[in-house]
Amino acid sequence: MSNHEHTAGHDAHAHGEGMDKKRIWSVFFVLLALTALEFLIALGFVHHWGILQKGMLVNVIYIALTLVKAYYIVAFFMHLKFEKSGFIITCSIVFLFIIYFIVLLLIEGGHLNDSFTHQPIFPHK
Numbered sequence: 001m002s003n004h005e006h007t008a009g010h011d012a013h014a015h016g017e018g019m020d021k022k023r024i025w026s027v028f029f030v031l032l033a034l035t036a037l038e039f040l041i042a043l044g045f046v047h048h049w050g051i052l053q054k055g056m057l058v059n060v061i062y063i064a065l066t067l068v069k070a071y072y073i074v075a076f077f078m079h080l081k082f083e084k085s086g087f088i089i090t091c092s093i094v095f096l097f098i099i100y101f102i103v104l105l106l107i108e109g110g111h112l113n114d115s116f117t118h119q120p121i122f123p124h125k
Contacts, residue, residue: 031072
């Protein structure tokens with residue numbers, strides 16, 4: 001019986017340090033500002049005013065802003081920020097391996113595409 005009371009008390013304590021209304025709204029406004037910045041870059045700087053050209057710089061800016069938004073969503077709304085550090089490290093390592101395997105698959109697919117394009121299996125006559 002005491003083990004159950006200890007577990008219930010631990011769960012109540014763990015959820016108490018989570019999100020309150022003030023933090024939810026602050027995270028919401030940070031995400032809103034990042035999204036507005038992405039729209040400002042896409043519609044204002046690139047298309048309307050022509051300050052930035054489509055290309056690598058704009059893509060890097062979009063990827064960086066998207067990663068910051070993903071951090072806020074995972075850390076606060078999925079409550080990963082309030083977990084133990086071992087669990088956070090485990091999730092991060094798994095995420096990095098997934099990204100690594102995606103990059104490897106894209107590189108391998110590019111090599112296969114090049115080899116099939118330049119040396120077709122069934123050449124045209």
